[in-house]
Each structure stands twice: as C-alpha cells, then as structure tokens.
Amino acid sequence: MSARKRLLFAFLTLLLIIILSTLGLAYLENWSLFDALWVTIASLTTAGYGDILPKSIQGRAFLLIVLILGVGAVAYSIGAIINILVEGQISRIMERNKMMKAITQLDQHIIVCGAGRVGNQVAQILKAEQVPYVIIEINEEIVAQMQAEGHLAMIGNATEDEVLLEAGIKKAKGMVCALSEDAYNVFIVLTARAINPGIKIVARVERPESVEKMRRAGADKVISPAQIGGHQMAMFMLKPATVDLVDTLFSNRNLQLQLEEINISSDSKISNRQVNEVFNRQHTNVILVSIIRGDQVILKPKGNDVMLPGDTLVIIGDRGDLEGLEDKILK
Numbered sequence: 281m282s283a284r285k286r287l288l289f290a291f292l293t294l295l296l297i298i299i300l301s302t303l304g305l306a307y308l309e310n311w312s313l314f315d316a317l318w319v320t321i322a323s324l325t326t327a328g329y330g331d332i333l334p335k336s337i338q339g340r341a342f343l344l345i346v347l348i349l350g351v352g353a354v355a356y357s358i359g360a361i362i363n364i365l366v367e368g369q370i371s372r373i374m375e376r377n378k379m380m381k382a383i384t385q386l387d388q389h390i391i392v393c394g395a396g397r398v399g400n401q402v403a404q405i406l407k408a409e410q411v412p413y414v415i416i417e418i419n420e421e422i423v424a425q426m427q428a429e430g431h432l433a434m435i436g437n438a439t440e441d442e443v444l445l446e447a448g449i450k451k452a453k454g455m456v457c458a459l460s461e462d463a464y465n466v467f468i469v470l471t472a473r474a475i476n477p478g479i480k481i482v483a484r485v486e487r488p489e490s491v492e493k494m495r496r497a498g499a500d501k502v503i504s505p506a507q508i509g510g511h512q513m514a515m516f517m518l519k520p521a522t523v524d525l526v527d528t529l530f531s532n533r534n535l536q537l538q539l540e541e542i543n544i545s546s547d548s549k550i551s552n553r554q555v556n557e558v559f560n561r562q563h564t565n566v567i568l569v570s571i572i573r574g575d576q577v578i579l580k581p582k583g584n585d586v587m588l589p590g591d592t593l594v595i596i597g598d599r600g601d602l603e604g605l606e607d608k609i610l611k
Contacts, residue, residue, distance in 0.1 A: 287360035294353040298324070301346040308339040319343070324350040382432055383448055386412050390454040391447050393438035393468055395422050395431075398484055398505055399458035403431050414447050439467045441475065449476050457483040457499070462490040466497045473498035538599050539569075546589040556583030559595075566597035566605050 298320055305316035311332075319332050323343060334340045389412035392399050399415065403426070406413045415433040417423050426433040436443035438459070449455070455472050457465040465483050472479055483499040485491055486506065494502045516523040544551050550558050559568045571578040571585065572592040578585065587593065595602065 287357065287364060290353055290357035290360050294324075294350065294357060297346060297350045297353055301343070301350070304342050304346075305334065305339060308336060308342055309334050320346065320350075323347055324354060326351075379427070379432065379434060380446070383414050383434065383446065386414060386432075386448050387451050388453045389413055389448065389451070390456065391416065391438075391444070391449060391452050391472075392456045392458060393465075394458040394460070395419075395426050395433065396458065396460060399456070400426075402456050402458060407431065416443060416447055439464055439471065441471060444468075444472060444475060449479065452476065452479055454480040454482070457481065459484070460486065462486055462494070466490070466493055469494060469497040469499050538602055539594070539596050540602055542593040542595060544587055544589055544591045544593065548589070550587055551589050553587055554583065555581045555585045555587065558587075565601045566595050569594045569596055 298317070301320040301323075302313060302316040305311055305319060306313050309316070311319075315332055319334070321327075323346065334343055390406060392402050392406070392413055392415045395403065395415050395417040399417070403413065403415055407430070413432065415423075415426055415431055416436050416438040417426065417433060418435065418437050420435055423433045423435045434443075434447065436446065438444065438457075449472060455468075457468045459465050459468070462485050465485070469481055469483055472481060481499045482501045482503060483494045483497075485494055485502055485504050488504070488507075491502050491504070512523060555568060559566060568581055569579070570593075571581050571587065572594065573588065573590070595605075597605075
C-alpha cells in the first residue's frame with residue numbers, strides 16, 4: 281500500500297472512531313452530541329481538560345477502548361505523513377540527480393535562459409528539431425511543468441556563474457537569453473561571454489534602446505519580439521502569400537517543405553566541389569537557395585560556383601529529400 285493510501289486509510293479510520301465515540305458517549309452518558317464530541321477530541325488529542333468526564337462504568341470502559349484505538353490511529357496517521365514527506369524529498373533528490381547527470385552529458389547544446397512565453401516557444405522548436413538543450417528557470421512550478429512535458433530543465437538564476445556552469449556553458453554551442461527584463465539579459469550575456477568567449481548568443485529585448493547595449497555586451501543577435509510581431513502583422517496585410525510561405529518554411533509543424541542550413545567543414549564530401557556536381561536532378565531535388573561565406577551572401581549560386589570549407593548552404597526541399605541529401609552526400 282502506498283503512503284498516500286495509508287494516510288487516507290488512517291484518516292478514514294480516525295474519522296470513524298470519532299463518530300462512533302461521539303455517538304457512544306452520548307448514548308451511554310446521556311450527553312449532548314457536542315459534549316460527547318468535546319470529550320472525544322480532548323481525549324484523542326491528549327489535551328485532557330477533565331471538565332467533562334464519564335460517570336458510569338460503561339462510559340469509562342467505552343472511552344478507554346476509544347483512547348486505545350484513537351491514539352493508535354493518530355500515530356499511524358503521523359507515520360504516514362512523515363513517510364509521504366520523506367518519499368517526496370527522496371524523489372526530488374533522485375530526480376535532480378538524474379537531471380544533473382543528463383546535463384553533464386550534454387555537449388554542443390543550447391542553453392535557454394527563461395521559460396516564459398518566448399523561452400517556451402524556443403524550447404518547443406529545439407525539441408521538435410531534436411537539438412540538445414537545457415532550460416534555466418527560477419520559477420519551480422514552471423520548471424516542474426517543463427520537466428513533465430519532457431524538457432530538460434533546471435531551477436536556478438541564470439545571472440549566476442555557478443548556475444551557468446552547472447548548465448554546461450563551457451561545452452555549449454549557443455545560448456538564448458529569453459528573460460522579460462532587458463537588464464537581466466544584458467547581465468547574462470556579459471557573464472556567458474566571459475565564461476565561454478566562443479559561444480553563440482541570441483538575446484531578447486523589449487525596449488529599442490536596449491538593442492545597442494545588448495550588442496556591446498556580446499550578443500551575436502538581438503531579437504525584439506514586439507518589433508518582429510508588428511512587422512509580420514503589417515507584411516501579412518501587404519503580402520499575405522509571402523508571409524504564409526515563410527511561416528510554412530519555418531514552422532516545425534510542417535512535415536513536407538523545409539528550409540535548412542548546412543555548414544561545410546574541411547573534411548566534408550562536398551567541400552571544394554562545384555554546385556552542379558551536387559545539386560542537380562540526378563542527385564537530389566533539393567534546391568540551393570544561397571551560399572553564405574562570411575559577410576558575403578551568394579544568392580542563386582551558379583553551377584560552376586565552388587563550395588568552400590566554412591561556407592553555409594541554405595537549402596530548401598522536401599523533408600525526405602533533405603534527409604537523403606545528408607545521408608548520401610554530406611556524410
């Protein structure tokens with residue numbers, strides 16, 4: 281029997297004893313129900329005021345039996361409560377240890393600071409894309425909810441060095457600062473950049489005057505949800521078809537058409553090869569949209585353009601074609 285069931289059993293037993301004792305004493309001693317209940321509660325709680333006592337032998341014997349059974353039920357209830365508290369504490373410790381073990385095993389992951397509306401959306405997309413990540417959130421209820429949904433989340437203040445180190449910032453490849461306060465995000469960016477100078481940081485801002493401060497603090501990209509939302513709403517009124525297409529490409533709910541990025545390393549099979557050797561109908565139906573080379577963006581690459589190590593390819597195509605391209609050519 282679980283601890284909660286034992287506690288429920290003890291409570292119901294104690295309630296039954298109180299009811300029977302009240303009715304029994306009222307009958308045997310000719311008391312009112314309130315007086316009988318008063319003596320029962322005073323006896324079971326060991327208060328023993330003694331202002332009302334049973335006079336008959338039958339009443340005293342009955343109260344003696346009630347005391348033996350009632351004190352036993354109370355002791356059983358206290359034991360069940362302690363058991364629940366201990367089990368809960370042990371369970372929380374085990375869950376935390378399990379979570380911290382999973383976090384220490386992360387490598388090249390993304391740290392999401394804040395699990396509010398923005399941070400939650402970031403986590404949902406990372407989960408759908410099967411990208412390793414960990415969430416840092418100071419609100420215990422939100423952390424419990426995120427963990428219940430299958431996210432790797434930890435309780436902590438992301439502005440503290442120790443918390444970022446526990447989240448594996450030294451091995452992380454990226455960080456998303458999604459707190460609602462710009463000052464906190466600036467502080468997190470400064471701290472993260474000092475610990476891991478090579479980490480990629482995307483930060484959220486609410487006020488336009490915070491954008492430049494965030495960049496000076498070390499953020500690689502600064503995003504204003506309000507500005508982006510307003511821009512998208514206006515563009516939908518002006519160019520609805522285009523906005524729908526972009527939403528489709530970036531939606532993780534879309535199962536077919538996808539927009540992907542591929543980073544070319546020095547040991548990649550397509551490194552130093554021409555575009556037409558890879559992206560043609562004989563190999564794949566995937567379309568190469570652009571090549572990003574440093575600060576240069578090559579739109580609509582020509583067939584004789586060479587793909588160099590360090591380039592980032594922006595491609596579009598069916599999900600199955602994209603996976604086939606990665607399996608057959610890129611690996």
